[in-house]
Amino acid sequence: MEKEKVRKQDEIIENFLPTSNESEIKDLMSELDREHAYREHKCWRQYITVVVSVLFCAFQLYATLSGAITAQVLRATHLAFVQLLAFLLFPASKKLPRHTLPWYDIALGLAGAACWMYIVVNFQPIVRRAGMYTPADLAVAVIGILILCESCRRIVGLPILIIAVCFILYAFIGSYLPGFFNHRGYSLRRVATHLFYNTEGIMGTPIGACSTFIFLFILFGALLEKTGIGQFFIDICNSIAGGASGGPAKVAVLTSALLGTVSGSSVSNTVGSGSFTIPMMKKLGYKSEFAGAVEAAASTGGQLMPPIMGAAAFLMAESLGLPYITIVKAAVIPAVLYFTGIFITVHLEAHKLGLKGLPREQLPKFLPLLLKKGYMLLPLIVIVAFLCMGRTAVYAALMGIVCCLAIGLVTSFADLAHGKKPSFGMNDLVEVACTGARNIISVAIACAMAGIIIGIVTLTGIGLKFGAGLISVSHGIPLITLFLTMISSIILGMGAPTTANYLITSTITAGAIIGLGFQPLAAHMFAFYFGIIADVTPPVALAAIAGAAIAKARPIQTAFNATKLAIGAFLIPYMFVFNPQMLMIGTTVSSVLFICVTALIGMFALSVALEGYAFRTVHAVQRILFGCAGILCVIPESKSDIIGLCIIGVLLAYQAVQNVMEKRRSASA
Numbered sequence: 001m002e003k004e005k006v007r008k009q010d011e012i013i014e015n016f017l018p019t020s021n022e023s024e025i026k027d028l029m030s031e032l033d034r035e036h037a038y039r040e041h042k043c044w045r046q047y048i049t050v051v052v053s054v055l056f057c058a059f060q061l062y063a064t065l066s067g068a069i070t071a072q073v074l075r076a077t078h079l080a081f082v083q084l085l086a087f088l089l090f091p092a093s094k095k096l097p098r099h100t101l102p103w104y105d106i107a108l109g110l111a112g113a114a115c116w117m118y119i120v121v122n123f124q125p126i127v128r129r130a131g132m133y134t135p136a137d138l139a140v141a142v143i144g145i146l147i148l149c150e151s152c153r154r155i156v157g158l159p160i161l162i163i164a165v166c167f168i169l170y171a172f173i174g175s176y177l178p179g180f181f182n183h184r185g186y187s188l189r190r191v192a193t194h195l196f197y198n199t200e201g202i203m204g205t206p207i208g209a210c211s212t213f214i215f216l217f218i219l220f221g222a223l224l225e226k227t228g229i230g231q232f233f234i235d236i237c238n239s240i241a242g243g244a245s246g247g248p249a250k251v252a253v254l255t256s257a258l259l260g261t262v263s264g265s266s267v268s269n270t271v272g273s274g275s276f277t278i279p280m281m282k283k284l285g286y287k288s289e290f291a292g293a294v295e296a297a298a299s300t301g302g303q304l305m306p307p308i309m310g311a312a313a314f315l316m317a318e319s320l321g322l323p324y325i326t327i328v329k330a331a332v333i334p335a336v337l338y339f340t341g342i343f344i345t346v347h348l349e350a351h352k353l354g355l356k357g358l359p360r361e362q363l364p365k366f367l368p369l370l371l372k373k374g375y376m377l378l379p380l381i382v383i384v385a386f387l388c389m390g391r392t393a394v395y396a397a398l399m400g401i402v403c404c405l406a407i408g409l410v411t412s413f414a415d416l417a418h419g420k421k422p423s424f425g426m427n428d429l430v431e432v433a434c435t436g437a438r439n440i441i442s443v444a445i446a447c448a449m450a451g452i453i454i455g456i457v458t459l460t461g462i463g464l465k466f467g468a469g470l471i472s473v474s475h476g477i478p479l480i481t482l483f484l485t486m487i488s489s490i491i492l493g494m495g496a497p498t499t500a501n502y503l504i505t506s507t508i509t510a511g512a513i514i515g516l517g518f519q520p521l522a523a524h525m526f527a528f529y530f531g532i533i534a535d536v537t538p539p540v541a542l543a544a545i546a547g548a549a550i551a552k553a554r555p556i557q558t559a560f561n562a563t564k565l566a567i568g569a570f571l572i573p574y575m576f577v578f579n580p581q582m583l584m585i586g587t588t589v590s591s592v593l594f595i596c597v598t599a600l601i602g603m604f605a606l607s608v609a610l611e612g613y614a615f616r617t618v619h620a621v622q623r624i625l626f627g628c629a630g631i632l633c634v635i636p637e638s639k640s641d642i643i644g645l646c647i648i649g650v651l652l653a654y655q656a657v658q659n660v661m662e663k664r665r666s667a668s669a
Helices: 002-015 022-032 043-066 071-089 103-121 123-129 135-155 158-176 188-197 205-227 229-241 247-259 266-284 288-304 309-320 324-353 366-388 393-417 426-460 462-473 478-493 498-508 510-515 520-535 542-551 555-565 567-578 589-611 620-634 638-668
Strands: none
Touching: 043 071, 043 205, 043 393, 043 426, 071 103, 071 123, 071 135, 071 205, 071 426, 103 123, 103 135, 135 158, 135 188, 135 426, 158 188, 158 426, 158 498, 188 426, 205 229, 205 309, 205 366, 205 393, 205 426, 205 498, 229 247, 229 266, 229 366, 247 266, 247 288, 247 324, 266 288, 266 520, 266 542, 288 309, 288 324, 288 520, 288 542, 288 555, 288 567, 309 324, 309 498, 309 520, 324 366, 324 520, 324 555, 324 567, 324 589, 366 393, 426 462, 426 498, 462 478, 462 498, 462 510, 478 498, 478 510, 478 520, 478 567, 498 510, 498 520, 510 520, 520 542, 520 567, 542 555, 555 567, 567 589, 567 620, 589 620, 589 638, 620 638
16 A cells, blocks of 8 residues: 555655756757856866966956955956856857857957956056057957847847947937937047947946956855755745645746846846746646746846845945945835735636646645755745845855855765765765856956947937937826837847846836936836846747746747736836835834735736636626726825725725525525
8 A cells, every 4th residue: 555655655756846857948048048058068168167266266256355355456357257257158059069169259258358468457557648549459349249249149149239339320420310319429549449448338337347346246145056056945835835726827927036046147037947837837727828938027027026136136235325235225115015916816817717736745845845945945044044134245245155165164064974875975066166267257348348339328328318319209197108109128138148138128118217306216116127027028038938948838828928928017117116115215113014914915906907817716797806906006195005905905805795695506406
C-alpha cells in the first residue's frame, strides 16, 4: 500500500512538472532578451573575459571602499570596462556563432575602452582647458559616441538607439524646425564634446548612479542567484498558495513579486519563473493565452516592486535628490495594489473555471522550509534594515554583499564538516564576478544612452518645451495632459530596458505633469509606471511575447490578456498623482489605510467587471455597474468612495441572494 501511494504521488508530481528544458529556456532568453544573447567562450577566450570581469569588479569595490577616485575618473573607467566587455561578450548579430571572437570585435572593444581611458589619462589637462577642446579631443569624442551607439544596438536594442540618434539630429537641425521645437542649432564640436566630456551628458547622473550603487546591487543580485534564492522563492510561494484554487497562477504572481527584488528585466523574469509556472497553469486547466499573460503581467510588475525596481529606484533618488528610502516607501502601496489586482483576477478566473490547486501533500511545508532555508532571506533583511536606519544605498548594498559571503562561507564549512563538497568556493566567487560584470553591461550602456538624451535636453531645452507643448495641446486640463503623457510614456518605453525606460520617460514626459503643479515624485512615478507597462502593451509587449513563447500561445492574444490583467497599472498612477498620500507624502497612517482599503475594493470590482464573475456569473449590466463602482472607489475622493462602496455592496448582496435561491430550487427539485 505504501509503495502504491508513493507511485501515485510521483505521477502527480510528474504531471505538474514544467516541460521546457534548460537548453530551450536559454535559447528563448537569448532570442527575446538581448542581454542573454552573450558569447559562451571556450579555451583561451574564456580566460580573457574572466580576467577582465574580475578586474572590473575589483576596481568597483576598491573605488567604493576607498572613495579615493574622483567622480569623472570613476565614471570614465567604468565605461571603459563596459565597452571592452560589451564587444568581447556580445556578437554583432544574434545569428552569428557565439563560440568565436572576431578580430574586429576585439578592435572595437579596445578602441571603445581607449576613448574613455583618454579622459582618465588626460583628466587634468582637459579640466585646465576649461572647454577649449583640441582636435584630438573632438576625434576621441566622436569615435567614443559612435562605438557606444554600436554597443547599444547589439545589447540594448534599436528603440533607445533610434531615440538617442533623433535627439542628436535635433541638436543639429533645430534652427529649421517650427514652433516650440525651434532652437538656434549647434555644431558637431559643441554637441560631441558636450555629450562626451560634460557631466550633463554621457557621464552624467545616470552613469554616476550605475558606477556606484547600481553596480553593487547587481553584484549583490548575482550573489543571491548563486545561493539559489530564486528556487527558494518558488518553494515558499508554492507552500503558501500552491494548494489554493488556481494555485500555480497565484504562485506565479507571488514569485514574480519576490523576484522583482533581484531581477532587473521583465523578459528574464517572465522566462525564469514562467518556465516553471506556465506549464503548471496549463496542465491545471488555464488557457495558454491566459497562463502566458499571468506570468507576463506579474513579471512586468516585478520592475515596480521595491526595494530595487529594476535599478530605477536608485536613479529616481538621484534625479529627484531624495533619500533612497523615500522612493522605496513611495513605491510600496502602488506595487501592492498592482499585484493584488492581478491576484484577484487570477482567483476569479480559477473559480469561474472550477480549477483546483496542487495536491497539498506534494507541496513543501511553509515552516519546515523557512527553518531549513530561511537564512537566504537574511541579505535582503539586512539591506532593508540598514536603509530603514538611514544608511546610504551604497552602505546597505555592501552589507548585503558581506552577508551573502558570510552565508556562503558558513554553508561551505558546514558541508566540509559533513564530509561533503563545499557548496560555495573560489570558483563560485569568480562566477559571481563574471555574472555581475556581464549584467551591468546593458544597464551601463542604457544609462550612457540616456545620458545622450539628457545631454541634448539640457543643451537645447527641449524637455521644458515638450512639457509646455503637452500642456498647450491639452489646454492645461489635468486629465488630458496626464492621458497624453501616458501615451507618450508607453511609446517611449516600448522595447527599452528598465533603467533606460525610466530615464527616457521621466526626462521627456514628467516635466508636463510637474508643470501642472503636481508632486515631482508622483510625476516621475507616473512616467515610470507607463513606461514599464509597455512590456505587456501591444504591439511590442516583449514580456507578453516571452510568456506566449513558453505557453505556445498566440502572442497578440496573450498581450491583450496581460494588458487586462495589468489594468491596475493603468489606474494606479492616476490615483497617486491626484492623491500623493498613496506615495506616503504628507499623510497619516489612518489616511493611508483608508485609501488602500477603498482602492483594493475598487480593484476587486474592476476585476469582477473584466472577468464577468464574482460569486457566480455576472451579466452585462452588472459588469458595467461593477466597473463604474470600481472606478468610483479608485478615485481618491470620499464621496466617490462611499457611492462606489454602496453599489458594490448592493451588487454582491444581489449575487448572494441569487445563490441562496438557486440552492433552494436545487434542493426542492
